[in-house]
Amino acid sequence: MFIKIRKSNAIYFKTNDTPKGRLVNLSSHLYLNLHQITELSHYTLKSPLEKQSVDGKPLTLPAETKVVHLMLAPTFASYPDSKDSERRIHERRFYTLHYLPESLDEYLAIRQALNGFILNND
Numbered sequence: 001m002f003i004k005i006r007k008s009n010a011i012y013f014k015t016n017d018t019p020k021g022r023l024v025n026l027s028s029h030l031y032l033n034l035h036q037i038t039e040l041s042h043y044t045l046k047s048p049l050e051k052q053s054v055d056g057k058p059l060t061l062p063a064e065t066k067v068v069h070l071m072l073a074p075t076f077a078s079y080p081d082s083k084d085s086e087r088r089i090h091e092r093r094f095y096t097l098h099y100l101p102e103s104l105d106e107y108l109a110i111r112q113a114l115n116g117f118i119l120n121n122d
Contacts, residue, residue: 011098014095022051040069041068043067062101069096070096072094072095
């Protein structure tokens with residue numbers, strides 16, 4: 001089963017491949033396989049956070065920005081070992097999504113979908 005994160009100018013994300021300190025604007029829909037998620041955390045920024053967009057422009061994430069951090073199963077990304085062709089390297093992939101305050105509805109929809117997969121949700 002997949003979860004769809006709708007494109008929005010008010011949602012930024014980063015992955016393993018994003019340069020340090022930079023965020024990418026979600027300019028197209030993103031689909032994530034819920035069965036590949038092994039860890040999930042979420043929190044709210046209490047103070048503004050200074051970052052850069054992927055093209056190097058300054059970007060300020062305001063207080064009350066919602067953050068969702070997803071860690072994927074190591075089998076999600078694997079590739080052959082360059083030293084031993086019979087081995088595979090498994091990489092833990094992550095996605096960190098930053099929902100600006102004006103995208104609260106989209107954040108709540110994603111949280112509701114994710115909460116549906118938590119057995120002891122209280």
